[in-house]
Amino acid sequence: MQSPGALEISRRDLLVASAATVTVASTASLSHFQTSTAAASQSTKISFTVNGERRELQLDNRTTLLDALREHLHLTGTKKGCDHGQCGACTVLADGRRVNACLTLAVMHEGEDITTIEGLGQPGSLHPMQAAFVEHDGFQCGYCTPGQICSSVAMLEEIKANIPSHVTGDLLAPAEVTPAEIRERMSGNICRCGAYSNIVEAITEIAGRKA
Amino acid sequence: MRFDTPAMTNPIDQGKVVGQRIHRIDGPLKTTGRAVYAYEWHDSNGRYVYGYIVGSAIAKGRIRSMDVSAARNAPGVLAVVTSDGIGDLKKGKYNTAKLFGGTEIQHYHQAIAVVVAETFEEARAAAALVKVDYAEEKGAFDLEAAKDTAVKPEEGEPDSAAGDFDAAFETAAVKFDQTYTTPDQSHAMMEPHASIAAWNGDELTVWTSSQMIDWWRTDLATTLGIDKEKVHIMSPFIGGGFGCKLFLRADAVLAALAAREAKRPVKVALPRPFLMNNTTHRPATIQRIRIGAERDGRITAIAHESWSGDLPGGGPEVAVQQTRLLYAGANRMTATRLATLDLPEGNAMRAPGEAPGMMALEIAIDEMAERLGRDPVDFRIINDTQVDPEKPERPFSHRNLVGCLRTGAERFGWQDRSKQPGGRREGNWLVGMGVASAFRNNLLVPSGARVRLDREGIVTVETDMTDIGTGSYTIIAQTAAEMLGVPVDKVAVSLGDSRFPVSSGSGGQFGGNCSTAGVYAACVKLREAVAQKLGFNSPDELTFSGGEVRAGDRRMPLAQAASDEALVAxxxxxxxxxxxxxxxxxxxxxxxxxxxxxxxxxxxxxxxxAVCGAGRILNPITARSQVIGAMTMGVGGALSEELVVDTERGFFVNHDLAAYEVPVHADIPHQEVIFLDESDPMSSPMKAKGIAELGLCGVAAAVANAIYNATGVRVRKYPITLDKLINGLPEVS
Structure with missing residues (x-):
């Protein structure tokens, strides 16, 4: 009677496929580090660009990207909500793609371009998405907010790049910015204060302005 | 200022700033990552080191011995402080379970050690090396099993009665008797508990995440055995609380003890998996509700009994309290009973009492309406009361429940609801509508503030009030702006510092009304000081507006009052x-x-x-956010939130955000909120009341009732997961 079942499978395959691609890429960069530091101590020198600025750090290999930002660079706008990749409060952009900074080690980001909430805008010169969150009151306690904003900025780029989501109906048509797409794609960012309704309005406004 | 007669007309009534749609003044800080939360304070003069908590792996018993030699010798480790090593510490007034100290284990994940190292990674690794020999004891962990051992609590009002419930119920034309259960729930706020502690001689500064600054200060001093005056608490930004940060928690105690031992400032954050079992939770309840009514729908008898559990010395979940006040009925009784359970401490979570109580009561009302053949909106309206049903001589200060129900029914299109459960189908979807009343008491708590006017005309407000996402910064700025006739951007607000006057703090939805009333009081004094300084005779006849002070034809710039020195009140x-x-x-x-x-x-x-009648709305933007957030939490309570108890080992199994399922974006549609235009002069000079918890009370039942209307399946055991529905759904081929 209906096709959702079949479509489910193809979506899932697609997700698996894209996840596999990511895994291969990360493994490659990881093994590069393992060979270059195999006999060395438990720390690694890493250099990357954070919010446009070149940064060099000598880090314990166990240091997550999140703790590198917060504890070593004192960029505390990126939040630690769970340290398990379950809440999204630590979302940052790595080479333009959103990533849970708690689920990835700093040493895996050698040479990359990291953007945190501090890199999007400042008080007095807010990024449009930051301004839209203020306008629509898309936050309360503010602790998930940097993650929501970073995630939403990258999420709109994913739609623009025609990457499908679980709720995309027609995989052959261009992906659309709908409330359902926004909600699905933002569901990795938990807001316990429950600002979702306002957040979706903020993102929709920015998406409309962009279109 | 003593508020003991109803408020008359006052400057707040102008409504130039208060009541206006003012965006959060802390919005640019929060959206740019510049708002500094507890774990994020940096002092370039002193490098912090890291403490990592070790929690008990048993639920009840005692520590025989601890072997910390491996931890102490691990790389980077500076100190290890153990519970058995430090011995018994005095428990704070507001905690039920001790936070640290001694060899007794009262619940799973109770803190038993903190390991301090140069880096977070070293501290975490070393904490895993602590070996503990426990003497485990059997505990009680199952409320259902312990229900018959529950006793009448010694404190509070466990029993209430009016008329003769038993007789009236016996003779009622239509009777209803059902039992409901609500599970243990977790606050699960986004910012885990975190503290940085730094000693300067015998003085302690703690940057932490606290809803109630003075309670924390008092209890931390008690626990450490030091003078309260030596403790300085800072908590200007709080990443959510919902009640979990009302009372002193282990992170602050561990950070303080660890910093003393390591002789360095120490930061301690509770790892997410500690939140459910180390801290507090909303206790599970079993609730029995009986209603008797005439055939015309009037309630003649209503009874609500509730059972919950807590550690020895703890209290019950007062799930019956709304039933004493919400609906009419001459014959009534409530009873609250408490069982001893050895689970982690049960305590306040957003709308304690009413939130779980309304989850049950408002399904019961829906069921009774159906039994009577009444529309559930009409049934509620028929049984409205304008007086305390137990004491009819005592009126409500202001009550427009009927207006909320009628407005909502009209705006929601309630007339389109299928009268027959399971009667509306759209493709694969069974569609239904549900309603519930919302009810939460308005609590009044003293609150202080200090206001200062400087020569630039800037007004600075200082109070130890906290902003846990509620919008305190903004409504306090609005209050001072209205009182002194300046725009909001001329007001600076400093919160969450124990050096400031003690406020109501944030809890029980009293913070908004009470903290602004405290600021109002301070501003009245400042107005008097300004009047005197500028040579106006009668402060009552002055107008503060547009940065000026006026009386008749005479007008003076406000800032001139502070031209030689700042005025403080x-x-x-x-x-x-x-x-x-x-x-x-x-x-x-x-x-x-x-x-x-x-x-x-x-x-x-x-x-x-949601339609709310809650006195003056101080800021429609932040008030809406409180309500939609509460509605969202209510959806979680209805559909997914449940701390699952391991009744053998005695702990909450699903202790993280993957397994304890709070609503996510995909679960929540666009939400509508309507505020009835009202003010309540009995509540405070602000004429406002609480809103933040009201928005939660009844939501889960409205969802449950909508599910019943959609499917014809009545679930009385929260959360309403699909396994509880599926056997009652129509056959599908």
Whole structure:
């Protein structure tokens, strides 16, 4: 009677496929580090660009990207909500793609371009998405907010790049910015204060302005 | 300022700033990552080191011995402080379970050690090396099993009665008797508990995440055995609390002890998996509700009994309290009973009492309406009361529950609801609508503030009030701006510092009304000081507006009053007995439309509306946010939130955000909120009441009732997961 079942499978395959691609890429960069530091101590020198600025750090290999930002660079706008990749409060952009900074080690980001909430805008010169969150009151306690904003900025780029989501109906048509797409794609960012309704309005406004 | 007679016309009534749609003044800080939360304070003069908590792996018993040699010798380790090593510490006034100290284990994940190292990674690794030999004891962990051992609590009002319930119920034309259960729930706020502690001689500064600064300061001093005056608490930004940060927690105690031992400032954050078992939770309840009514729908008898559990010395979940006040009925009784359980401490979570109580009561009302053949909106309206049903001589200060229900029914399209459960189907979706009343008492708590006017005309407010996402910064700025006739951007607000006057703090939805009333009181004093300084005779006849002070034809710039030195005024609001002579409560109505997948039983929320009557709305933007957030939490309570108890080992199994399922974006539709235009002069000079908890009370029942309307399946055991629905759904081929 209906096709959702079949479509489910193809979506899932697609997700698996894209996840596999990511895994291969990360493994490659990881093994590069393992060979270059195999006999060395438990720390690694890493250099990357954070919010446009070149940064060099000598880090314990166990240091997550999140703790590198917060504890070593004192960029505390990126939040630690769970340290398990379950809440999204630590979302940052790595080479333009959103990533849970708690689920990835700093040493895996050698040479990359990291953007945190501090890199999007400042008080007095807010990024449009930051301004839209203020306008629509898309936050309360503010602790998930940097993650929501970073995630939403990258999420709109994913739609623009025609990457499908679980709720995309027609995989052959261009992906659309709908409330359902926004909600699905933002569901990795938990807001316990429950600002979702306002957040979706903020993102929709920015998406409309962009279109 | 003592508030003991109803408020007259005052400057707040101008409504130039208060009541206006003012965006959060802390918005640019929060959206750019510049708001500094507890774990994020940096001092370039002193490098912090890291403490990592070790929690008990048993639920009840004692520590025989601890072997910390491996941990102490691990790389980077500076100190290890153990519970058995430090010995018994005095427990703070507000905690039930001790936070640290001694060899007794009262619950799973109770803190038993903190390991301090140069880096976070080293501290975490070393903490895993602590070996503990426990003497485990059997505990009670199952409320259902312990229900018959529950006793009448010694404190509070465990029993209430009016008329003769038993006789009236016996002879009622239509009778109803059902039992409901609500599970243990977790606050699960986004910012885990975190503290940085730094000693300077015998003085301690703690940057932490606290809803109630003075309670924390008092209890931390008690626990450490030091003078309260030596403790300085800072908590200007709080990443959510919902009650979990009302009372001193282990992170602050561990950071303080670790910093003393390591002789360095120490930061300690509770790892996410500690939140459910180390801290507090909303206790599970079993609730029995009986209602007797005439055939015309009038309630003649209503009874609500509740059972919950807690550690020895703890208290019950007062799930019956709204039933004493919400509906009419001459014959009534409530009873609250408490069992001893050895689970982690049960305590306040957003709308303690009413939140779980309304989850049950408002299903019961829906069931009774159906039994009577009445529309559930009409049934509630028929049984409205304008007086305390137990004491009819005691009126409500202001009550428009009926207006909330009628407005909501009209705006939501309630007339389109199928009268027959399971009567509306759209493709694979069974569609239904549900309603519930919202009710939460308005609490009055003293609150102080200090205001300062400087020569630039800037008004600075200082109070130890906290902003846990509620919008305190903004409504306090609005209050001072209104009182002194300046725009909001001329007001600076400093919160969450124990050096400031003690406020109501944030809890029980009293913070908004009470903290602004405290600021009002301080501003009245500042107005008097300004009048005197500028040579105006009668401060009552002055107008503060547009940065000027006016009386008749005479006008002076406000800032001139501070031209030679800043003017400072401090006061606090204290409340008389207006909440005794009048019942002060807040009211609302929740409307929900759901779709239930006919094949899987999956429930999706399609539409939500809340109508609230809660006194003056100080800021429609932040008030709406409080209500939609509460509605969202209510959806979690209805559909997914449950701390699952391991009744053998005695702990909450699903202790993280993957397994304890709070709503995510995909679960929540656009939400509508309507505020009735009202003010309550009995509540405070602000004429406002609480809103933040009202928005939660009744939501889950409205969802449950909508699911029933959609499917014809009545679930009385929260959360309403698909396994509880699927056997009752129509056959699908």
């Amino acid at each position: 401090e006061d606090r609001i204290e409340f008389g007995d207006l909440d005794k002579t009048h019942q002060q409560s807040t009211f609302g109505a929740h409307f929900v439309e759901v779709g239930v997948d006919v094949a899987t039983g999956e429930t999706r929320i399609r539409r939500m509306l």
